[in-house]
Amino acid sequence: MHPRLPTDLALVMVGRAALALERNAHASGVRLSLDLERVLSSGMLSWPGADLSKIDQHDHNRITEDGAEAVALTLGHRHRAWRVIRRMQREEHADWLLEDSRENVRQVVALEISGVDRGGILARLSEKLAQVAKSTDVDQRWAGVVGFEEPAAALHFTKRQHRGN
Amino acid sequence: METDALNTLVSGAIWRADQLETHGIRPASQAWAEVSSLEEELAKALPVSESEGRIARRGAVRAALKAGDYDRAHALADGYLAEEAGPRSLKTALRKILEEDAQAMASRFPYASKNHSLREAQVLARRFREAGAFGLAA
Numbered sequence: 483m484h485p486r487l488p489t490d491l492a493l494v495m496v497g498r499a500a501l502a503l504e505r506n507a508h509a510s511g512v513r514l515s516l517d518l519e520r521v522l523s524s525g526m527l528s529w530p531g532a533d534l535s536k537i538d539q540h541d542h543n544r545i546t547e548d549g550a551e552a553v554a555l556t557l558g559h560r561h562r563a564w565r566v567i568r569r570m571q572r573e574e575h576a577d578w579l580l581e582d583s584r585e586n587v588r589q590v591v592a593l594e595i596s597g598v599d600r601g602g603i604l605a606r607l608s609e610k611l612a613q614v615a616k617s618t619d620v621d622q623r624w625a626g627v628v629g630f631e632e633p634a635a636a637l638h639f640t641k642r643q644h645r646g647n
Numbered sequence: 648m649e650t651d652a653l654n655t656l657v658s659g660a661i662w663r664a665d666q667l668e669t670h671g672i673r674p675a676s677q678a679w680a681e682v683s684s685l686e687e688e689l690a691k692a693l694p695v696s697e698s699e700g701r702i703a704r705r706g707a708v709r710a711a712l713k714a715g716d717y718d719r720a721h722a723l724a725d726g727y728l729a730e731e732a733g734p735r736s737l738k739t740a741l742r743k744i745l746e747e748d749a750q751a752m753a754s755r756f757p758y759a760s761k762n763h764s765l766r767e768a769q770v771l772a773r774r775f776r777e778a779g780a781f782g783l784a785a
Binding site: 618 | 710
């Protein structure tokens, strides 16, 4: 799916996704509400079981954020066939640089991801779209937000925000 | 080394540095030094005409600043600014990265920035970061 994603990092992200879902009392095979480019649908999310007795070894917010990255990167590949190129430093206004090689034209994608442990995801999605709109040197700008209370994920694109004088 | 391998390494390095920084762990500056080295290798492998080459150049300079290695940050920036093929947007971004860091330094160390040159303030900041504010000569 993402051959350039370091294996150790992928394992941590998947493990934290499992913790984020299970601490919200979900079990593998849960229904996931999807909002992909403003088209609503649903899917089923499965994961290897987590050991909740060890959850205190992880930072609470990192469980939410890293877990969201695991779900959003999976969704980006399933929905758009994206593959990870590399992680970005936060000043680039996105978490990941990906490539979209459909239609024989390689495009570079900036993807900013965030997770919400409790509550809805739309407000966070607006914030993240505004953030990734500032990203430069990319062909596409996207934000992905994953909610864990009622499992939901959204993946939207935005245009570049040009800086005024 | 192939760019795919470098991209994988830089992803892991940025992730580790972010995690250390989140927890306020001191070796974060060493982690950012590793990021800067990998970004520099990517910048060597990728031409400035490619978007990933420009991202790597900005990344190399930024990570050097986060590591507190101001000499390296300025040397890298000077090299990238001298690239004839470099677009104006990249050069503007590199200058902005250095300026913003200098401003952040001035607000973090107002006394030092008022009474010393930027270079001296950077040396002091690095010394404080590495050894603490109170040095004791043996």
